[in-house]
Amino acid sequence: EAQVTQNPRYLITVTGKKLTVTCSQNMNHEYMSWYRQDPGLGLRQIYYSMNVEVTDKGDVPEGYKVSRKEKRNFPLILESPSPNQTSLYFCASSQDRKQETQYFGPGTRLLVL
Amino acid sequence: GESVGLHLPTLSVQEGDNSIINCAYSNSASDYFIWYKQESGKGPQFIIDIRSNMDKRQGQRVTVLLNKTVKHLSLQIAATQPGDSAVYFCAENKRAAGNKLTFGGGTRVLVKP
Numbered sequence: 047e048a049q050v051t052q053n054p055r056y057l058i059t060v061t062g063k064k065l066t067v068t069c070s071q072n073m074n075h076e077y078m079s080w081y082r083q084d085p086g087l088g089l090r091q092i093y094y095s096m097n098v099e100v101t102d103k104g105d106v107p108e109g110y111k112v113s114r115k116e117k118r119n120f121p122l123i124l125e126s127p128s129p130n131q132t133s134l135y136f137c138a139s140s141q142d143r144k145q146e147t148q149y150f151g152p153g154t155r156l157l158v159l
Numbered sequence: 160g161e162s163v164g165l166h167l168p169t170l171s172v173q174e175g176d177n178s179i180i181n182c183a184y185s186n187s188a189s190d191y192f193i194w195y196k197q198e199s200g201k202g203p204q205f206i207i208d209i210r211s212n213m214d215k216r217q218g219q220r221v222t223v224l225l226n227k228t229v230k231h232l233s234l235q236i237a238a239t240q241p242g243d244s245a246v247y248f249c250a251e252n253k254r255a256a257g258n259k260l261t262f263g264g265g266t267r268v269l270v271k272p
Contacts, residue, residue, distance in 0.1 A: 050202075081262075088248060089203070089262040136202050147193075148260070150202030 048073045050151035052137050058157045059127055067122045067154045069137030077140045078120040079104065079148070080112065082133040089136065095120055127158045169267045178236040180266050182249035185230060191252035194223060194234045197265070198245045206234070206247075236268075244270045 050071045059065055071078065079094035081104075091104030095114040109131055111123040120139075124131060134155050138148040172178045184192075190211040195203035209216045209223045209232075216223050222235040232249050246265045253261070 086264055088264040089250075091260070138202075147205050147208070150195075150204070153200075153202050 048149070050137055050139055050149050052135075052151040052154050054154060055152065056155050058159065060159050061128055062126045065124050065127060065156075067124075067135060067137075067156070069120045069122065069151060070118050071120075071137075071139040071149070072118065073139060073141075073149070074117065075139035075149075076117070076142050077148075078114065079138050080110070080120070080122045081136045081138065082106065082131075083136060083153075084133050092122070092135075127156075129158050132156060132158045168264070169269065171269045171271060172239050173271050174239060174241060176239055178234075178239045178243065178268055180234045180236075180247050180249075180268065182232040182234075182263055183230060184232060184249075184251050186251065186253060187227070187230065189251040189253050192223070192225060192232050193250045193252070193260070194221075194232075195248045195250065195262075196243075196245045197248065203248060239268075239270050241270050241272065244268055 053068045076097050080092040081089040082092055083089050090106050092106055092110050093101055093104050093112040095101045098114055098117050101112050101114055111125060112120060114120055134153050136153050137151040140148045193208045194206040196206050197203045207218045207221050207223050209225050214225050220237045224233045234247060236243055246267050248262050248265050250260045250262045
């Protein structure tokens, strides 16, 4: 089954404790991206990757890092999480950089205390 | 600034009636628009898209209308069903800006039995 998976689905952590949210897709998609979703603000792009070893900032990259060592995986790293990073995070992928049809993962709800 | 927004944050509709969800965009350079549906606890799911050289596109029970004159996009759902209850997002793609998707804030559709 074609899908985008994220882990963990739920995470509670404390300020400053490094964490990684994994994202994996099995569709051989070139393009992957991370979004955060906050009430009233919709989906905002954090980082995206057009292919292996190619990443770039989205609209709200501060406080986040990503890597794309393999085509299927695109982890989101929070080196020192802060409470304002409490949010619902979605990973998405699409066939190519046109990203016209993005497939979204199920989401990761993060609470930073 | 550039924006994609929705007129109505919540729409209540009787089961069997038609639903219309509206979206305004401000960037006339946007050339591709997408509607996503997000059910509770899930990631956004692609519904239908339309390119800027079209003014109407139909899918199964859904129709998207694009009015470039007033920069307005709408999603019509025919014979709304309980399973249509969700949050709906419009998104615009500006290829001149590197195929960047910008999402609106979302409209919640509640279907009353």
